[in-house]
Amino acid sequence: xxxxxxxxxxxxxxxxxxxxxxxxxxxxxxxxxxxxxxxxxxxxxxxxxxxxxxxxxxxxxxxxxxxxxxxxxxxxxxxxxxxxxxxxxxxxxxxxxxxxxxxxxxxxxxxxxxxxxxxxxxxxxxxxxxxxxxxxxxxxxxxxxxxxxxxxxxxxxxxxxxxxxxxxxxxxxxxxxxxxxxxxxxxxxxxxxxxxxxxxxxxxxxxxxxxxxxxxxxxxxxxxxxxxxxxxxxxxxxxxxxxxxxxxxxxxxxxxxxxxxxxxxxxxxxxxxxxxxxxxxxxxxxxxxxxxxxxxxxxxxxxxxxxxxxxxxxxxxxxxxxxxxxxxxxxxxxxxxxxxxxxxxxxxxxxxxxxxxxxxxxxxxxxxxxxxxxxxxxxxxxxxxxxxxxxxxxxxxxxxxxxxxxxxxxxxxxxxxxxxxxxxxxxxxxxxxxxxx
RNA sequence: GGCCCCAUCGUCUAGCCUGGCCUAGGACACCGGGUUUUCAUCCCGGCAACAGGGGUUCAAAUCCCCUUGGGGUCACCA
Numbered sequence: 122x123x124x125x126x127x128x129x130x131x132x133x134x135x136x137x138x139x140x141x142x143x144x145x146x147x148x149x150x151x152x153x154x155x156x157x158x159x160x161x162x163x164x165x166x167x168x169x170x171x172x173x174x175x176x177x178x179x180x181x182x183x184x185x186x187x188x189x190x191x192x193x194x195x196x197x198x199x200x201x202x203x204x205x206x207x208x209x210x211x212x213x214x215x216x217x218x219x220x221x222x223x224x225x226x227x228x229x230x231x232x233x234x235x236x237x238x239x240x241x242x243x244x245x246x247x248x249x250x251x252x253x254x255x256x257x258x259x260x261x262x263x264x265x266x267x268x269x270x271x272x273x274x275x276x277x278x279x280x281x282x283x284x285x286x287x288x289x290x291x292x293x294x295x296x297x298x299x300x301x302x303x304x305x306x307x308x309x310x311x312x313x314x315x316x317x318x319x320x321x322x323x324x325x326x327x328x329x330x331x332x333x334x335x336x337x338x339x340x341x342x343x344x345x346x347x348x349x350x351x352x353x354x355x356x357x358x359x360x361x362x363x364x365x366x367x368x369x370x371x372x373x374x375x376x377x378x379x380x381x382x383x384x385x386x387x388x389x390x391x392x393x394x395x396x397x398x399x400x401x402x403x404x405x406x407x408x409x410x411x412x413x414x415x416x417x418x419x420x421x422x423x424x425x426x427x428x429x430x431x432x433x434x435x436x437x438x439x440x441x442x443x444x445x446x447x448x449x450x451x452x453x454x455x456x457x458x459x460x461x462x463x464x465x466x467x468x469x470x471x472x473x474x475x476x477x478x479x480x481x482x483x484x485x486x487x488x489x490x491x492x493x494x495x496x497x498x499x500x501x502x503x504x505x506x507x508x509x510x511x512x513x514x515x516x517x518x519x520x521x522x523x524x525x526x527x528x529x530x531x532x533x534x535x536x537x538x539x540x541x542x543x544x545x546x547x548x549x550x551x552x553x554x555x556x557x558x
Numbered sequence: 559g560g561c562c563c564c565a566u567c568g569u570c571u572a573g574c575c576u577g578g579c580c581u582a583g584g585a586c587a588c589c590g591g592g593u594u595u596u597c598a599u600c601c602c603g604g605c606a607a608c609a610g611g612g613g614u615u616c617a618a619a620u621c622c623c624c625u626u627g628g629g630g631u632c633a634c635c636a
Contacts, residue, residue: 131636167635167636221634223634226634231634246563247575249563251561251562252561255560255561255632256561256632259633260633263634269633269635269636271636273636274636290629291629291630292631292636293630293631294630296562318629320628320629324629325628326630352570356570361572363584364584364585365585365586379575382564383565384571385628386569386570388570389570389587391569391586394586395585395586398598440599442598443598452597507595514595515595516595518596519595519596522597523596528596530596530597532596533596534595
């Protein structure tokens, strides 16, 4: 049997897209692409109280941002009520389901379990057996006429011809119920693949206290979609070799369910930061700058007194020094604003204890440099001072750095001077001489 | 609690299916060293794991059982 692979991602629109859900979507997408199959999006909005239109939009946006495109859908279960009702009727007629009345909730339909042993094959766990006589007859149609999850999900997967159900292993214990419905309805069983869950850093279920849990937050916090995708792909799957930085193309080529783990993974924020930094380094400056702009705007660093060329240079210089987009803003703000924060430790170490005449010399000589865009001219200027005073270059570079940036770390000192420009440099040196020396 | 799933460095993992090539490999983090005007990058090196106990076998991280630990699930939520 070589029917075309067909998978689906079925979020319920009751909130944002959780990072775990994102990975489930990613694995489905990867599996579909690897097999030249189809990836279907289905909104499971059968909970009339909790489902919202906004949540649906947020989830769609998140998937799009991650670059996970779907081939069909999004279908909405709330628009497919007739289909479920037909199947409920069928079961009712065949005596496989029955009505139950609740004085408060109204009239619902329960599925009648026959109490047999079911087993199903799981592509990541192997064969799983269970005894449905241990399970209660469960509701498949609520009093409001909407189907319940376990029922709608099976009907849709059956009707849509889903070949592989790839989902979190929190659904493992639901599967026997669903298998029973597949059988009662006469649907062919799909292949199941229950992937391990993503836990918080301490091994417990991932929640807000662990840090960001939604794709939206990662986006806002300055992570790149490619980095996030690469990172979560590796949480439970490995390509089988030592390479960790993988393009979508490479992931698609390598992805198989066979290489998916059984063990739940903890979310390591530190490693994600490292990976994001890698992706930032590899991004062409133009792309990086356009991603940076919203953050600059948010911090009021977009006052427009600089040219694109200047900004490109600055970003290029700092590219290897930040791991998330907003970090750039923190590092580079002294270039945009005159309200510099002088770090206490840096001032103490490099200004208070330095030789005042060194900085005064620098001020006077830098004043004579006409062309701040000439690195060689700047270098000649500063080198001549350290030569005169017979000190190592660091003795001069560090105080200047702190004087003009406020921190003991920045890009190269000449490039920093160049990008800051003569006027600001002299102003800040003057301020330093008057204030700290 | 019943049922189900899982168990390799602190973390993500390779190896397990098809025992021997494993004195267990890689990455992040951490600690040293090198390069550099600082930081970062980059390069080199180091630390660090088969949960415990029984089997099976000439041989077990790999197969079996038990214990322990972790997770999931038991809704007219999905």
